[in-house]
Amino acid sequence: xxxxxxxxxxxxxxxxxxxxxxxxxxxxxxxxxxxxxxxxxxxxxxxxxxxxxxxxxxxxxxxxxxxxxxxxxxxxxxxxxxxxxxxxxxxxxxxxxxxxxxxxxxxxxxxxxxxxxxxxxxxxxxxxxxxxxxxxxxxxxxxxxxxxxxxxxxxxxxxxxxxxxxxxxxxxxxxxxxxxxxxxxxxxxxxxxxxxxxxxxxxxxxxxxxxxxxxxxxxxxxxxxxxxxxxxxxxxxxxxxxxxxxxxxxxxxxxxxxxxxxxxxxxxxxxxxxxxxxxxxxxxxxxxxxxxxxxxxxxxxxxxxxxxxx
Ligand SMILES: Cc1cc2nc3c(=O)[nH]c(=O)nc-3n(C[C@H](O)[C@H](O)[C@H](O)COP(=O)(O)OP(=O)(O)OC[C@H]3O[C@@H](n4cnc5c(N)ncnc54)[C@H](O)[C@@H]3O)c2cc1C
Numbered sequence: 256x257x258x259x260x261x262x263x264x265x266x267x268x269x270x271x272x273x274x275x276x277x278x279x280x281x282x283x284x285x286x287x288x289x290x291x292x293x294x295x296x297x298x299x300x301x302x303x304x305x306x307x308x309x310x311x312x313x314x315x316x317x318x319x320x321x322x323x324x325x326x327x328x329x330x331x332x333x334x335x336x337x338x339x340x341x342x343x344x345x346x347x348x349x350x351x352x353x354x355x356x357x358x359x360x361x362x363x364x365x366x367x368x369x370x371x372x373x374x375x376x377x378x379x380x381x382x383x384x385x386x387x388x389x390x391x392x393x394x395x396x397x398x399x400x401x402x403x404x405x406x407x408x409x410x411x412x413x414x415x416x417x418x419x420x421x422x423x424x425x426x427x428x429x430x431x432x433x434x435x436x437x438x439x440x441x442x443x444x445x446x447x448x449x450x451x452x453x454x455x456x457x458x459x460x461x462x463x464x465x466x467x468x469x470x471x472x473x474x475x476x477x478x479x480x481x482x483x484x485x486x487x488x489x490x491x492x493x494x495x496x497x498x499x500x501x502x503x504x505x506x507x508x509x510x511x512x513x514x515x516x517x518x519x520x521x522x523x524x525x526x527x528x529x530x531x532x533x534x535x536x537x538x539x540x541x542x543x544x545x546x547x548x549x550x551x552x553x554x555x556x557x558x559x560x561x562x563x564x565x
Pocket of ligand 1: 386387388389414416437439440441442443483484485486487510511512515516533546547548550551
């Protein structure tokens, strides 16, 4: 199945595929499994639906690798509006952004200025800003952006990928400054020179890193662990670590994606475990959707059923 994973991950970066697929009705029908709609209003409505169940949220507008740095102005303005709307709606809905969505490829300083504007608005609204982690060539830059933001406020967090060999060292640095860390397995196509090629090794490293992030010395002001995985076995092993070490619930949250393991999300929230659902929306969903398909072969069956109108 790793061949299929590679095909989807290759497709995620292919412009020709994106332009054709996003015009195709059956692909559009399939994507609704993972996002409530393309509009911000759709995401806010979904967040409102999850609130009574006790599931808090993170909102992200899909988009990455801008063609021109000026496009970042609109993205930044959009997120400022999101923070205002979330506040007005009385939701606990955080924001997550990708550096390349804010012009990082063209100008890291412009990207940083946009991040500061969004972080400042988030702080004023008692909200929180997450930085997504993109492919391995962006890791140094994203960590550097995060550190500069973290020097301004603890209300920022960063995604870190367990499939990268370097992450074990990266987290030590982040731990020292009291960091909110979203630990994920990693969603991009990476060479074996930078990332564990075998899933079993990624899973083992995830457990090791999460356990490290639950050690006593990581309990600094501003620290938080997002256990961002749908892997129930892994979640349960970490719940045992949490119970054995009597770790305070304020130190971690479980985080999952909209439309994936929804019953498990509800079950965790109903049992009193802090659970956050990341809701994506926006028109630029193709690369992100290909990464979701790459994660699980069964999703392909879902697409095929939609192809035949099922
Ligand atoms: C909150 C959150 C934020 C994320 N942010 C980032 C980020 O910033 N950067 C990044 O590189 N990656 C990010 N990811 C994606 C992550 O790296 C993985 O690619 C993804 O979560 C799949 O790995 P897994 O740990 O969930 O479980 P896996 O071990 O891949 O799967 C475990 C089980 O979960 C279910 N499952 C997993 N994925 C799917 C799917 N797509 N469709 C249906 N069922 C599925 C299946 O039942 C599967 O058997 C994020 C994930 C989450 C949950």
